[in-house]
Amino acid sequence: MKTFSSAHVTGADWQSVCAGVLDRIDGDNAGDLAFIYLSEDLAADTDRIIDELREQSGITHWVGCVGMGLCSNGRETYGETAASVLVTPFATDDFRLMPPIEHSPAEWLSATERWRNQSLASVAVVHGDPSSSELPDLLVRISDGLQGGFLVGGIASADKLPVQIADKAVSGGLSGVLFSGNITVNTGLSQGCSLIGDRHQIDAGQRNIIESIDGQPALDVFKEEIGEVLARDLRRVGGYIFVALPIAGSDTGDYLVRNLIGIDPDQGLLAIGDYVKPGMEIQFARRDANTARDDLQQMIEGLLQRLPSPPRGALYHSCLGRGRNQFGDDSEELKLIGELLGDVPLAGFYANGEISHHRLYGYTGVLTLFS
Structure with a gap:
């Protein structure tokens, strides 16, 4: 049975990071899609990394971006050569990749119209370019084009190369993946x-x-x-x-x-x-660390109560102003999430802005659960 698996590894270079990921994910029971978040020092090696992971794991499609901090269930890393990966069990017909959309989503919407109508697709995980001034309007246009579609994700964070990943290194606007209505996705937002x-x-x-x-x-x-x-x-x-x-x-x-x-x-x-x-x-x-902690706990508890079945995989997109800057140095934000979720495969990163529905937030955490 195909299932979720995750890996959060550090290494000396991109080759050792790839080896660590491949050693920890379950490629034999994987589907056709994985999420990947890379530390900013690996940005220039993104295509090498995706090619290596695709060839060795057999997972065809990879979506994600670069972040100045990465996270997984119970763990955060900053300033280390690292990758955080979530492997999904989803088949090719369960999703459609979103190439970088910088201005109008009309061409992509037209190309995916038949599949979207048949599959009732409405939820997308997206990653954005921090240099794009059109992001707030673009989020609304894409959501409207999906007839009220719900977007979650974050803006890439890096000093030099804020790379997005949509099967390869890309940049500009928004990119990501849209899910079929057959995929059960639930999401919550926590203020900081x-x-x-x-x-x-x-x-x-x-x-x-x-x-x-x-x-x-x-x-x-x-x-x-x-x-x-x-x-x-x-x-x-x-x-x-x-x-x-x-x-x-x-x-x-x-x-x-x-x-x-x-x-x-x-x-x-x-x-x-x-x-x-x-x-x-x-x-x-x-900014209030105690309120942020309480709000995160209440959000997760409420989200779990709404789930039709226990979560099998998760993504977390949090603000660079949170994590060690608000919760403490010892991965306290992700440890709290791990305590509440249990042993659920999770990947994520610390963003330059967080996306929920069709809005660009700051100082928030966006948790997305697949069940």
């Missing part, structure tokens, strides 16, 4: 920041600059919400206080976390890592 204060409304702003909130200078509202101690020394808010943009229509109070990238004390302006417009709601948030 806790909300502070109340919701407000942006009155004036342009591009990424917020000028006024609730009829007051934006900076004045910000100071009121963060408290007197931080307001006296705004240098302390970097990496601790963030902007939260509530998602309209969300029945779970979901929000997008964006970086606070600039403050103008003379004009009372705030600059954030997203575009704004008058009428948008805004709230503020702080």
Whole structure:
């Protein structure tokens, strides 16, 4: 019986990493698809690695990307030559690869239309190029083209070569794999920041600059919400206080976390890592390790309760700001996941942004379970 298996290995070079992967995965009982995440120092060797693993394992299709941190069930690695792999039992007709889509998904949607209609395909695991300014709009266009399709995944993270993998090294836009409706996929998202204060409304702003909130200078509202101690020394808010943009229509109070990238004390302006417009709601948030841990646990417990059967394989895409930077150095984030999931084959990486449904998040963890 074909089944899931996983490997998270380190080595001296790409050849030893490949040998370690092949020693740990069950190629004889594998299907036609595997997910692979590579440390950034292996980016230039991506094609060699995929060719070697394909030839030696017999697994035809490989999907993934490069990450500055990799993870598996109970383990995280950073700054080491490594690979994290999830082998699936899926046959070729269970999925369709998504080549890099940089602007319009129309050509790919047309090429897969007959199969999509027959298989009721609607869930895709995708990986993105951090240099693409079109990613937020592209996620919406692909989801709409899939008639409300659900996308999960992350943005490649690397200092030099943020390679994506779709049977070979690729770049640009989004790439990944779309699953047939016959594949049972469940996913959950966990926030890494806790909300502070109340919701407000942006009155004036342009591009990424917020000028006024609730009829007051934006900076004045910000100071009121963060408290007197931080307001006296705004240098302390970097990496601790963030902007939260509530998602309209969300029945779970979901929000997008964006970086606070600039403050103008003379004009009372705030600059954030997203575009704004008058009428948008805004709230503020702080990084909170305890809240992040509690939220991750609640998300996984709720996800497991919804499953029709126990999970057989998993993918985890988490933010670079999480992991060792928020949960601790000893793989604490993935150890918690392992405690809750049990011994489930899992692969994943630490991303430059996380994808859930048709939105690009930050400081979140996205868990995808196959059952």
